[in-house]
Amino acid sequence: MKRIVLAAAFAAVALAGAAPAQDIPKKTITMIVGFAAGGAADTAARIVAKKLSDNLGVTVIVDNRAGAGGNIAHQYVAHAEPDGTTILLGSIGPLTIAPHLTKLGYDPQKDLAPLTMGMNFPNVLVVNAGLGVKTLAEYIALAKSKPGKLDYASTGPGSASHLAGELFNQRAGVDIVHVPYKGGAPALTDLLAGRVTAYFSTPSTAGPHIESGKLIPLATTGLRRPSFMPDVPTVAESGFPGFNATNWYAFVAPGKTPPPLLERWNQELVKALNAPDVHDELLKHGLTPMPGTREELARYIESESRTWAQVIKERGITAN
Numbered sequence: 001m002k003r004i005v006l007a008a009a010f011a012a013v014a015l016a017g018a019a020p021a022q023d024i025p026k027k028t029i030t031m032i033v034g035f036a037a038g039g040a041a042d043t044a045a046r047i048v049a050k051k052l053s054d055n056l057g058v059t060v061i062v063d064n065r066a067g068a069g070g071n072i073a074h075q076y077v078a079h080a081e082p083d084g085t086t087i088l089l090g091s092i093g094p095l096t097i098a099p100h101l102t103k104l105g106y107d108p109q110k111d112l113a114p115l116t117m118g119m120n121f122p123n124v125l126v127v128n129a130g131l132g133v134k135t136l137a138e139y140i141a142l143a144k145s146k147p148g149k150l151d152y153a154s155t156g157p158g159s160a161s162h163l164a165g166e167l168f169n170q171r172a173g174v175d176i177v178h179v180p181y182k183g184g185a186p187a188l189t190d191l192l193a194g195r196v197t198a199y200f201s202t203p204s205t206a207g208p209h210i211e212s213g214k215l216i217p218l219a220t221t222g223l224r225r226p227s228f229m230p231d232v233p234t235v236a237e238s239g240f241p242g243f244n245a246t247n248w249y250a251f252v253a254p255g256k257t258p259p260p261l262l263e264r265w266n267q268e269l270v271k272a273l274n275a276p277d278v279h280d281e282l283l284k285h286g287l288t289p290m291p292g293t294r295e296e297l298a299r300y301i302e303s304e305s306r307t308w309a310q311v312i313k314e315r316g317i318t319a320n
Contacts, residue, residue: 021267022260024084029053029060032077032088034070035155039184040202040287041070044119044249045089047281051272066182069156070094071104078111082254084261089118090252093159096304100312101158102319113262114297115251116269119287122222122246123164123200124232126215131197136218136238139198143174151177153187153199157319161187161200163308164221164245166315168200171240191215202247203228203286221245228286248290250297266294 031049035041045062053060065073074094080086090112099108106112125136133139143150154162157180169176179196181187184205191199192214199206200221207228209215219235220226223244235243251269253262272278273291282289311317 021264022084022258024056024058024261024264024268026058027085029056029058030086031060031062032073032080032086033062033064034066034073034088034091034094035064036066036183036185037064038205039155039188040121040204040285041089041091041184041249043204043285044282044287047278047285048089048118048269048272051275051278052268055268055272064183067156069098069154069159069162069180071098071156071158074108074112075104075106077252077254078106078108080254082256082258082261084253084257084265087115087251087253087265088112090250091160092248092304092308093156093162095250095252095301097160097163097308097312098158098319099305100309101317111255112252113255113257114294114301115253115262115265116273116294117290117292117297117300118249118251118269118273119282120246120248120290121203121287122220122226122234123161124203124206124210124220124229125164125168125198125218125235126191126201126206126210127198127218128191128194128196129214129216130194131216133218134216136233136235139218140172140174143172143176147175148177150174150198151179151196153179153181153191153196155183155187156180160245160247163311163317164200164247166317167243167245167311168235170311170315171235171243200245207286221247226286228283249287250301262294 031045033041033045049060049062070091071094077088152165190196210217217232270291273289279289
């Protein structure tokens with residue numbers, strides 16, 4: 001499968017870093033989110049948008065454009081006016097996974113410009129309490145006894161939750177069927193109703209329902225147990241060494257946005273993410289702030305693209 005090389009996409013980032021910053025227009029700012037309201041991306045966007053509004057003295061609205069695993073929102077921003085009034089809380093799927101699965105209506109290499117990493121977090125594999133399993137080993141045993149009969153929700157084809165499930169199928173030797181949704185909130189709704197049996201969820205989405213006992217957490221998908229779920233084992237420590245499928249959100253802008261505006265947005269976003277109240281609020285929702293430079297984000301996107309391209313090729317994953 002064709003591997004999209006992102007290095008060329010961000011070749012100008014280093015040069016842009018030397019450009020003097022330009023003031024953000026004193027107009028309403030729109031922060032686009034690729035998933036439905038109520039999910040982790042929406043939560044993160046609203047926390048940061050409020051701080052940006054306070055700092056900039058302008059209205060910052062969050063616009064949810066859900067669908068296609070976040071690709072609808074990314075395409076919208078890729079073709080938006082590059083005047084500094086539209087930014088996107090981008091996600092791992094459209095930026096590093098989807099380009100290897102399907103022909104997009106935009107080119108991530110040229111049409112989106114990195115601003116800063118936003119947040120990093122593991123997913124957590126949760127099942128409906130009615131399924132009757134309490135551990136990852138029990139879930140795998142059930143899946144092996146019913147190949148192709150169990151299913152798992154995701155936030156869309158090519159999303160982090162989709163790829164986490166495919167990687168799990170590969171490593172555990174099971175056949176759990178993928179069911180895509182338009183975001184974390186609708187996926188969670190069907191999981192709670194028993195219409196799907198499992199979901200590689202964001203911690204903030206699943207957390208309240210884990211506490212209520214409606215969902216059972218089986219494992220988290222990072223290499224280490226997160227501080228907010230210290231009693232939930234990782235997939236890696238549950239018999240699958242090296243399993244790592246972390247999720248992340250990053251801020252990007254239309255690709256033709258002038259470099260001085262990109263620099264200003266980096267400064268303002270880093271300032272907002274480093275604010276103690278924003279930092280604490282994001283952590284409360286299981287989201288670890290990871291602000292940095294535009295260059296660091298460009299390199300990280302390139303690295304993630306290579307990693308997931310290999311998984312997609314080895315698993316023969318398609319966009320369906």
